[in-house]
Amino acid sequence: MKNLIAIIVIFTTFTQVNGQEGYTSNDNYSGNWTDAATWTKSQPWLADVPANPVNGSTAYVDIYGAITQSSNLRLEGGSGMNIYDTLLVDGDFTLAGSGTVNIANSGVLIVLGDLDASGGTLAANDGRVVVTGSLDISGGADVNNTASGTNGFYVYGSITRRGGAQFNGSNSVAAGNFQNETDLQNNDPDLHTLVTGGVLPVEFLYTEVQVTEENEVLVSWATATELNNDYFVVERSVDGVNYDAVKSVDGAGNSEQVLTYEVIDNQVTSGVYFYRIKQVDFDGNFDYSDIARVSIADNSSFEIKAYPNPTDGPVMLNISAANDEVVKLVIRSIQGEVKKMIESSDLSVQVDMSSFPKGYYFVEAFQGQQKKVLKIILN
Numbered sequence: 001m002k003n004l005i006a007i008i009v010i011f012t013t014f015t016q017v018n019g020q021e022g023y024t025s026n027d028n029y030s031g032n033w034t035d036a037a038t039w040t041k042s043q044p045w046l047a048d049v050p051a052n053p054v055n056g057s058t059a060y061v062d063i064y065g066a067i068t069q070s071s072n073l074r075l076e077g078g079s080g081m082n083i084y085d086t087l088l089v090d091g092d093f094t095l096a097g098s099g100t101v102n103i104a105n106s107g108v109l110i111v112l113g114d115l116d117a118s119g120g121t122l123a124a125n126d127g128r129v130v131v132t133g134s135l136d137i138s139g140g141a142d143v144n145n146t147a148s149g150t151n152g153f154y155v156y157g158s159i160t161r162r163g164g165a166q167f168n169g170s171n172s173v174a175a176g177n178f179q180n181e182t183d184l185q186n187n188d189p190d191l192h193t194l195v196t197g198g199v200l201p202v203e204f205l206y207t208e209v210q211v212t213e214e215n216e217v218l219v220s221w222a223t224a225t226e227l228n229n230d231y232f233v234v235e236r237s238v239d240g241v242n243y244d245a246v247k248s249v250d251g252a253g254n255s256e257q258v259l260t261y262e263v264i265d266n267q268v269t270s271g272v273y274f275y276r277i278k279q280v281d282f283d284g285n286f287d288y289s290d291i292a293r294v295s296i297a298d299n300s301s302f303e304i305k306a307y308p309n310p311t312d313g314p315v316m317l318n319i320s321a322a323n324d325e326v327v328k329l330v331i332r333s334i335q336g337e338v339k340k341m342i343e344s345s346d347l348s349v350q351v352d353m354s355s356f357p358k359g360y361y362f363v364e365a366f367q368g369q370q371k372k373v374l375k376i377i378l379n
Helices: 002-017 181-187 189-195
Strands: 022-025 030-032 039-041 060-063 066-069 073-075 080-083 086-089 093-095 100-103 108-111 115-117 121-125 128-131 135-137 142-145 153-155 159-161 202-211 217-237 244-255 259-265 271-281 286-288 292-296 303-307 314-320 327-333 338-344 348-352 359-367 370-378
Touching: 080 086, 100 108, 108 189, 128 189, 153 181, 181 189, 189 286, 202 271, 202 292, 217 292, 244 259, 244 271, 303 359, 303 370, 314 359, 327 348, 338 348
Parallel strands: 022 060, 030 066, 060 080, 066 086, 073 093, 080 100, 086 108, 093 115, 100 121, 108 128, 115 135, 121 142, 128 153, 135 159
Antiparallel strands: 022 039, 202 217, 217 244, 217 259, 217 271, 271 286, 271 292, 303 314, 314 348, 327 338, 327 359, 359 370
């Protein structure tokens, strides 16, 4: 376990520090490896899609959507791959050299062929791996698999270890905790259905997140069809690996029309959050939506003050901000009527309210995703 943790930490550090040249797939997106629309590249001079084989010229490839490679795929030469969502290889997958594949707890790697590791490290962690062909590791390759039960490493064909290759630090195949197709069908029938080309109980159309004016997170998703669907669980993570339940929502059971769902998460502060939807059947089987990511700005450095307050008309609005972005000011009556709107790059704004009826007013200040509200009394 210590070796596994070390591998993950090293890989994460590598992608963050030396990952200037790499690719990140789009969130909430299903697409092909060879489609430029699938990827965001870190540098403008890079090719539109990751090369195949992925080698040392590409430091990292991060999978956040449901991505399909329609032929063989090879990872080598010190490149790293993080799978947070789903990668389906419709062919053989080869891991060589010092390449590293790290599968997050919510990640899924499906290989509709053979998985051949002649070097490098495959860290399955507590994710899901399905190989419909054979697994062959050799050389200095290392396969680390801590998953069991529903989350597991499933190999339909033969498993072979040669040379100095290891399973979980051991020379024994049994130490790899591998399971077979029957286990997958029993433990995770939804994934088995997906691998065999069948129809899943729920077809997600999208999973989206956005920050509200109150700095809460609105999680929304839609389904095209539902079959035997009991309920959903909205799950949140701060690291993209470990998730906590936020709220449960009843499913429709069976439906062939588009249905939309929404949940507000008000238990958040500033920072980056990852969300996914866990879908649970009436028989207890479950599956996950794509992962959606959102960033909440820190409002602690954004403030607005008014002087004098109360005022008989003229008032100076003083703004403190962490950057020089334009600030939008909206003055509303207590009934919500907009009395004045101002956009300014100055941090001190003089406003004359003498023509307004006496009473209470609210000044709303916006900068980017940040918002502050101040009450002013007009005598």
